[in-house]
Amino acid sequence: MANTSAIYDSFPESSQRILDDIENQFGMDEKDLHTLTMQFLREFSVGLAAYNHPMAMIPSFVTGVPDGTETGTFLALDLGGTNLRVCEVELHGNNTFTLRQQKYKVSEALKTGEATVLFDYLADSVDAFLTDHASSATPQGDADLIPLGLTFSFPVEQTGLAEGKILTWTKGFNAKNSIGKDVVKLLQDAFDRKHLHVKCAIFGTGTNGAYLEDVAKITKLGNSPAVAKGGKMIVNTEWGAFDNARVVLPSTPFDKKLDRESINPGFQAFEKFISGMYLGEITRNLLLALIDATPKPILFGGKSTTALNTHYGLDTAVMSEVEEAWEDIPETPWDEQQGESRIRAVLVKQLGFASPQDVSLRDAAIVRWACSLVAERAAKLSGVAVAAVLVQTGQARLDGTVPEDAEKTRIGVGVDGSLIQFYPRFQIRVRDALRSLVGAQVEKIVEIGMAKDGSGVGAALCALQAVKQHPEALIQG
Known part of the structure; x- marks a missing residue:
């Protein structure tokens, strides 16, 4: 956790108590992390x-993962916001x-118009892509159709590899006459209307955590043919909804x-x-509380x-810039002042203060401390999610011992996003x-x-797996 000792120099006792209280609210010790993982x-x-x-x-109904030796060309369609991506x-x-x-x-009209018009536009976009980019994507081998994976970032009840009913729309979408209908059929019907030689082989909703699970553990599948087949299946956890009741998450007033x-x-x-x-x-929210603190x-x-x-006037990228300005600085009191001066310049520029005189070195230290609190908690919680998957899949135990049949040489974790890629020390904190x-x-x-x-390449790779599972799906007639 961030060290506040330098911030406290000549601080009133009441201010120190406020900062201590905030730091305690964000803090998580090993026991807390264990509780969250359980x-x-x-x-x-x-x-x-x-x-x-x-x-x-x-359940994705995708069994197995690529091993890297596969060849071929696959399409992906990613719909989830203002733009769609082919x-x-x-x-x-x-x-x-x-x-x-x-x-x-x-367009807004497409988002709220008839579902058939929206899906016709998706099909037209795939057609335009194949035409404009002189695509090498053509039916391969004995296949008559090009496989396509769909990333559909809206609530869906998935019932098969390429089956799923739309439950509701979000993100400003509200296509008419679509709720309860099979999203894959809506898209495939549009492809067929346009006479495109494309087959939607699989679809998946937007996800924030997926892993390979033993089919036997997915007991809600009941008597599905996938159960009789056994093996493993990719499961989309939707862990963004973990602890919605906020029973164990370390909520602060700023989170609320x-x-x-x-x-x-x-x-x-x-x-x-x-x-x-x-x-x-x-x-x-945290900084505003410190600006408005009383009695001073x-x-x-x-x-x-x-x-x-x-609202949302402070971008996470600014936090990253603040912490980056401090990286490798604090060795001596002089170095600390240099670091705080660099942060001061960031704050004047990014937060819109009139001059450097509006931001003291102490202000710079406090903002750096606040950014570190929030980012470190996020990284620790990310580590909890990874640990939970490792335990769930038999690769680890929470007592630190290693199961006999666990992987001994390499466990691959694929991630995407600016936090893990660019935020200073974020991955170190996760680890x-x-x-x-x-x-x-x-x-x-x-x-x-x-x-x-990930959403595009992942969908294409899932289309590859779907073709492996059902190669006959690409043959017409």
Whole structure:
């Protein structure tokens, strides 16, 4: 946790108490991390056993994962916001691939009009992509159709590899005459109307955590043919909804304010603690509380700025810039002043203060401390999620011992996002939490790799797996 000793020099006792209290609220010791991981495992179990739980544990019906030797060209369609993305992934058979992609604007009229019009537009976009990019994607071998994976980032009840009913729309979408209908059929019908030789082989909802689970543990599948087949299946955890009741998550007043003012209060609790979308807002709430502290302001002499007074006015990228300005600095008191001066310059520029005189070196130290508190908690919670998956899959135990049949050389974890890639020391903090939970022996063989363009490449790779499972699906007639 961030050290506040330098901040306290000549501070009033009442201010020190406020800072101490905030630091305690954000702090999580090893016991807290263990409690959170156990709750994760309980929610995993509940979600695998029955439908309609916050931790949805959605079966993908994709069995197995690529080994890197595969070749071929696959399409992906990613719909989840203002733009849709069409991707072509060409696998070279040596663990490498070539990605071509294009974004297409989704108008407000399309978002709220008839479902058939929206899905016709999706099909037209795929057609335009194949035409404009002189695609190498053509039916291969004995196949008549090009396989396509769909990333559909809206609530769906998935019932098969390429089957799923739309439950509701979010993110400004509300396509008419679509609720309860099979999203894959809606898309495939549009492809067929356009006479495109494309087959939607699989689809998946937007996810924030997926892993390979023993089919036998997914008891809510009942008598599904997938159960009789056995083996393993990719499960989409939807762990953004972990602990929506906030029983074990370390909620602070700053988190509660964020949740209350969000578009989905009471939902996606875990996501609001660890996602880069929200960390800046949590930090802004914290800084405002220090600006407004009584009987005397603790920060910026009680002054604020337009950025600090604006909902989501502090971007997580600013937090990253603040912590980066401090990196490798504090060796001597002089070095600390140099670091605080660099942070001061960042704050004047990014928060809109009129001059450097509006931001003291102490202000800079306090902001750095606040950013570190929020980011370190997010990293620790991310480590909890990874630890829970390792325990769930038999790769680790929470007492630090290693199961006999656990992997001994390498455990691959693919991640995507600016936090893990760019935020100073974020991955180190994740690993610290992971090591405290599952022990150094397991942590050291966990390889965290960047999975860039995950929603597009991932959908294409899932299409590959779907073709492996059902090659006959690409043959017409």
